[in-house]
Amino acid sequence: MTSWNLTGLRTEQALSRYSTYEIGGEARFVGTPRSQEQLRELLEQAYRRGIEPTFFGGGSNMLFPDRPDPDALFLTTREMVDFKLEGDRLVVSSGMPMSMLAVIGYGLGISDFDFAFLLPGTVGGGVYMNAKYFDRHISDTLVNVHYVDLQRPSGIQTLGREACGFGYKQSVFQDNSSNWLIVGAEFKLSSISREAVSLLALPEWIALREGKLPPTRLPEFALHFIGWLEDKEGEKGEDSALAPLRKVVQDRVGKMHFTYPSCGSVFKNDYTVGEPIGKLADRLHLRGVQRGNARISPVHGNVIQNIGGAKAADVIELIHHVQDAFDRHYGFVPEPEVVVIEGKSSSYRR
Ligand SMILES: Cc1cc2nc3c(=O)[nH]c(=O)nc-3n(C[C@H](O)[C@H](O)[C@H](O)COP(=O)(O)OP(=O)(O)OC[C@H]3O[C@@H](n4cnc5c(N)ncnc54)[C@H](O)[C@@H]3O)c2cc1C
Incomplete structure (x- = not known):
């Protein structure tokens, strides 16, 4: 080229x-x-x-x-981070960090996006995968998705929520992954108790607008948002609007989400099986299994960590190892949630 x-x-x-x-x-x-x-x-x-x-x-x-x-x-699209309020709707560009949704929600005095706090990634990736935290999904309050179709690059198309095919870790964007590029999303807000203008003054938004994205490395990413929370000294009580966010911190830090580089859960759960992948992996004693510098987390059987200098090939070997073990013992092959991009001479599929 x-x-x-x-x-x-x-x-x-x-x-x-x-x-x-x-x-x-x-x-x-x-x-x-x-x-x-x-x-x-x-x-x-x-x-x-x-x-x-x-x-x-x-x-x-x-x-x-x-x-x-x-x-x-x-x-x-991570640097496309605009947002605006239109009546009771929040319109964001696809690069908006998910955690910033929670910060914006706090600025508006609503809890709609609390679930997105400390969820790494952007709104575009969240819509693609219908990102979730416990029983809350990004699709819950979503109204429209704006995207460019590379097959018809005439402009921006809009898809209403009902046409997005949302399910557990699923959306229509996965069926069109090489052609549909999400550029923005619209959310219906539960209420608005503060003025949009106060949002524009949020220091976190000003930093983002100036190109200061939250860090990608997980420890720094976590510190960035936990630091924001800790700065709100005056709002520490159980009934403070920030209490749910503090619970998220406890939960995610407790599960060691930010200790090693990872992609979170590697496989989608298969709810027809009745138990999450992590639990099934535990029964096969898969925690701690290592290939090269990649390791199945010692605290979660559905997380593969980079313990220092891991190669994509190491992670792929572990993915195959888990899939083979599940196939032999449970008779099904778990579907990866992580999106594996093939390289010049590497093939993911066997
Ligand atoms: C520590 C940790 C914890 C996590 N916890 C959770 C969790 O609790 N719940 C959860 O659901 N996920 C979780 N994840 C996974 C991940 O954060 C989410 O899936 C997130 O939504 C991915 O967003 P992203 O912007 O990083 O997407 P990427 O990783 O950049 O991309 C993922 C997929 O989305 C597509 N995509 C991204 N942006 C666009 C776009 N603009 N247009 C079209 N396609 C696009 C890509 O092509 C790719 O196929 C976790 C990950 C980590 C590392």
Whole structure:
């Protein structure tokens, strides 16, 4: 591919920097548009060169290849972070960090997005996977999704919630993953008790607007948002609006979510089986099993950690190891939740 000279295009980028797994070799091209105009230019250039971009958001559910295809364009919407209030609706661009939704909710005096606090990743990736925390899903209050269809790049399309095919870790965007790029989402708010103008003054929003994204590395990411919470000294009581967020911190820190690089749960649960994957894995004594520098978490059988310098190949070996063990003992192969991107000479499927 000849070189491009476009705003929002970075070259020679270690993909590990864009991934909570901290795994991924050097990509020749990474598109990081900050606006729909920059996105349109990047997509036009890719289209002209016959390149199908690989989309991602916050990289918290991706396994990037050790040797990326040098002709590939990795395109992230993580820097598209605008938001606006329209009546009782919050309209956000797809790069809005999920945790910022909780901060915005706090600014508005509502608890609609408490579940998203400390959930790594962006709204685009959250919509794609219908991200959830206990019984709350991102689709609960979602009204519309705005996306670009690369097959019909004539403009931005809108899909209402009912047409999004949301289910457990499912959406219609997974069936159209190489063509539909989510650019924004609209949420219906339960109530509005503060003015939008007060949101625009939130220091967290000002920082984001100036391009200061929350860190990708999990320990720093956690510190960033836990620090925000700790700064709210005056609101410590059980009935404070921030109490639910403190519970989230306790839960996620207690489960060691931020101790090692990971993508969270590797496999989707299969509810027809009756037990979560982690529990089933425990019965097969899979915790602690290691391949190279990747390890099944000693505290959760559905998490594979990068314990320092792991390769994508190590994680893939462990994924196959778990799938083989489940197939032999339970008669089914768990479906990965993590999105594995194949590299120049690496194949994920056997
Ligand atoms: C410590 C930890 C804890 C986690 N806990 C949870 C949890 O409690 N619940 C949960 O549901 N998940 C959890 N996850 C997984 C992950 O954070 C979510 O799936 C999140 O929604 C992924 O968002 P992302 O922006 O990082 O997506 P990415 O990882 O960047 O991408 C994931 C998929 O979404 C697609 N995608 C991303 N952005 C777009 C876009 N703009 N348009 C089209 N497609 C797009 C990508 O193509 C890819 O297929 C956890 C992960 C970690 C590391």
